[in-house]
Amino acid sequence: MPGSAARHIIDLSRRGLLRGGLAAAALAALATPTRRLWAAPRFASDPFSLGVASGDPLPDGVVIWTRLAPEPLTGGGMPHVAVEVNWEIAADETFQRIAGKGTALARPELGHAVHVEVSGLAPATPYFYRFTVGDAVSRVGRTRTAPPLDAMPGRMRFISAGCQNYEHGYFTAWRHIAEEAEIDCVFHYGDYIYEGGEQSGHPRRHQGGETYSLDDYRNRYALYKLDPDLAAAHAAHPFLTSFDDHEVDNNWTGSVSEEDGTTRSHIVVPPEIFALRKQAAFQAWYENSPVRRALLPRGPEITAWRALRYGRLVDVAVLDTRSYRDDQPCGDGTKAPCAAVSNPQAQVLGPRQEAWLKERLTASPATWKVLAQQVPMMRRDYGHGSEEAFAMDKWDGYPAARQRLFDHIDAHGVKNVCVLTGDVHSAWAGTLRKDFRDPRSAAVGIEFIASSITSNGDGSETLGSTARLMAHNPHIAFFNNRRGYTLHEATAGRMETIYRAVDYVSRPGAGREDKGRFIVETGTNLLEKA
Numbered sequence: 106m107p108g109s110a111a112r113h114i115i116d117l118s119r120r121g122l123l124r125g126g127l128a129a130a131a132l133a134a135l136a137t138p139t140r141r142l143w144a145a146p147r148f149a150s151d152p153f154s155l156g157v158a159s160g161d162p163l164p165d166g167v168v169i170w171t172r173l174a175p176e177p178l179t180g181g182g183m184p185h186v187a188v189e190v191n192w193e194i195a196a197d198e199t200f201q202r203i204a205g206k207g208t209a210l211a212r213p214e215l216g217h218a219v220h221v222e223v224s225g226l227a228p229a230t231p232y233f234y235r236f237t238v239g240d241a242v243s244r245v246g247r248t249r250t251a252p253p254l255d256a257m258p259g260r261m262r263f264i265s266a267g268c269q270n271y272e273h274g275y276f277t278a279w280r281h282i283a284e285e286a287e288i289d290c291v292f293h294y295g296d297y298i299y300e301g302g303e304q305s306g307h308p309r310r311h312q313g314g315e316t317y318s319l320d321d322y323r324n325r326y327a328l329y330k331l332d333p334d335l336a337a338a339h340a341a342h343p344f345l346t347s348f349d350d351h352e353v354d355n356n357w358t359g360s361v362s363e364e365d366g367t368t369r370s371h372i373v374v375p376p377e378i379f380a381l382r383k384q385a386a387f388q389a390w391y392e393n394s395p396v397r398r399a400l401l402p403r404g405p406e407i408t409a410w411r412a413l414r415y416g417r418l419v420d421v422a423v424l425d426t427r428s429y430r431d432d433q434p435c436g437d438g439t440k441a442p443c444a445a446v447s448n449p450q451a452q453v454l455g456p457r458q459e460a461w462l463k464e465r466l467t468a469s470p471a472t473w474k475v476l477a478q479q480v481p482m483m484r485r486d487y488g489h490g491s492e493e494a495f496a497m498d499k500w501d502g503y504p505a506a507r508q509r510l511f512d513h514i515d516a517h518g519v520k521n522v523c524v525l526t527g528d529v530h531s532a533w534a535g536t537l538r539k540d541f542r543d544p545r546s547a548a549v550g551i552e553f554i555a556s557s558i559t560s561n562g563d564g565s566e567t568l569g570s571t572a573r574l575m576a577h578n579p580h581i582a583f584f585n586n587r588r589g590y591t592l593h594e595a596t597a598g599r600m601e602t603i604y605r606a607v608d609y610v611s612r613p614g615a616g617r618e619d620k621g622r623f624i625v626e627t628g629t630n631l632l633e634k635a
C-alpha cells in the first residue's frame with residue numbers, strides 16, 4: 106500500500122499532511138473510512154507528475170492514460186480512496202472541437218491509474234487529450250486513430266524502441282522520437298524499467314535495491330516516467346507497449362526466475378515464490394502502460410499478445426516471447442549448443458500464441474505483416490571457426506520453434522513478413538532464411554533489431570567481434586552499437602527503415618544521426634542498402 110497515505114493516517118497534523126503533498130481537504134476522506142470517493146480533491150503538488158500517454162489505436166478509438174501521483178517516488182501520495190478524473194479528447198489542441206469527454210475512476214487498487222478506452226472517433230485522425238482532477242489539469246497529449254480496416258492508407262510510419270536503463274544515461278533518443286513527425290505509433294519492445302538495485306559508476310543514479318514488491322515496481326516506473334524526454338514521447342505519439350525481461354526479472358521465462366539454479370547456482374527461487382513477484386511486476390506494468398482492460402493481469406499471468414491493423418497496409422502482431430517460453434537451454438548464456446537446443450518441442454510463444462500467430466499470418470489481408478516482439482529471431486553464430494556459439498536467451502536457443510514459424514510462412518506463401526526486435530542493445534538488420542546455413546535458401550522475412558535508448562551506455566560504431574560475426578552470418582546486413590531507435594515507413598510498394606542514433610547518452614543533448622537506411626520492395630524479402 107502506498108506508504109505516504111499510511112503516514113497521513115498516523116500523522117494527522119496539518120504540517121504532516123502538507124509535507125506529504127496532500128492538501129488539508131484530503132483529511133476528511135482519510136479520517137472517514139466509510140467514505141470511498143474523494144469528492145473535492147485538492148493537491149499541494151501536481152497529481153499529473155507522471156504525464157499522459159495513449160496507445161493501442163483502433164479505427165474508431167484509442168486508450169488514453171494517466172496515473173495520479175502527487176508524490177511519485179514514494180508510493181504515489183494519494184489517499185486510499187477512489188477519485189473521479191475528467192477526460193476530454195478534441196480535434197484541436199485548444200479543445201474547441203471536443204470529440205469526446207467523460208469521467209473515469211482512479212482507483213487505489215490500481216495505483217490511481219486511469220485507462221480510458223475512447224470510442225466514437227474518426228479513423229486516421231490526430232486528436233488531443235487531457236485530464237483534470239479538482240483544479241489540476243494535465244499536460245495535453247497528442248494521439249492518432251488507425252485507418253479504416255478496409256482502406257489502403259498511403260503510408261504508415263512507426264517507430265521501434267526500448268531498453269531504457271535509467272542509470273545508463275539520458276533519454277535523448279526519446280526526445281528525438283517525440284520530435285518525429287506524422288508517426289502512427291511507437292512499438293515499445295520492453296525493458297521499460299530495469300529491476301536491479303542501484304549501481305555506482307553510471308551517469309545517472311537511482312535510489313533503492315532490486316524491485317520485488319508492488320510499491321518497489323510502482324516507484325521504479327515513476328522514476329522513469331518523471332524523465333521529461335520519455336514523457337514528451339508519450340505525449341507526442343500513441344504506443345504499442347509490450348514487455349521483455351527487466352519489467353520483472355533479468356532473463357525470466359514462464360514461471361522461472363533468473364535465479365533458477367544455473368546462472369546463480371547458490372539461489373533458487375521456487376515457481377510459487379516467483380509468481381508473487383510476477384504478480385506485482387505485471388500489475389505495475391499494467392498500471393503504467395496505455396493498454397486496454399483486456400491486458401489486466403490475472404494473478405501472475407497476463408495475456409499481452411494482441412494484434413492491431415492499419416487498414417490493408419500493415420498488420421501488427423504484438424508478441425509475448427517471455428510468458429510461455431521454455432527455460433533457456435544449456436544453462437543460459439552464450440555458448441556452444443548442448444543437446445537441449447535440438448528439442449523438437451521447444452517453445453518460445455507457447456502453443457496457443459504460436460497457433461494464433463500462424464493463423465493471423467495466413468489470414469491477414471494486410472500487405473505487411475509486422476511481428477513486434479522482443480528477442481532476436483535471426484541466427485547469430487558467435488563461434489570461432491567451425492565451432493558454433495549461440496545466445497540461449499534468443500530464438501537461437503529454440504531453433505525448432507523458429508523453424509515451425511518459418512516453415513509455416515514458406516508453406517503458405519506468406520509475403521512481406523517484417524520482424525521488429527530489441528533486447529540486445531545494438532542495431533542489426535538481417536534476412537530471415539528458411540535454412541540459415543544455406544545462403545541460397547528461401548528468405549521468409551526481414552528482421553530489424555533496434556538498439557537501446559540508453560542500455561550499455563555511449564557505445565561505439567562497431568565491436569571487436571563484428572567482423573567475425575558478419576563473416577559467420579552472411580544473412581546479417583548491418584550492425585551498429587550506438588544507442589537509438591528504428592523509424593519505418595510502409596507503403597503498398599516498399600518498407601523503408603532508418604536506424605537513428607545518438608552518439609552519446611552519458612550527458613544530455615546529443616544530436617540525431619542516421620547510421621543505416623534500408624529498403625525492402627514488396628514481395629521480394631530483399632534487404633537493399635539505401
Ligand SMILES: [Fe+2]
Binds near residue numbers: 268351530557
Ligand atoms: Fe535491455
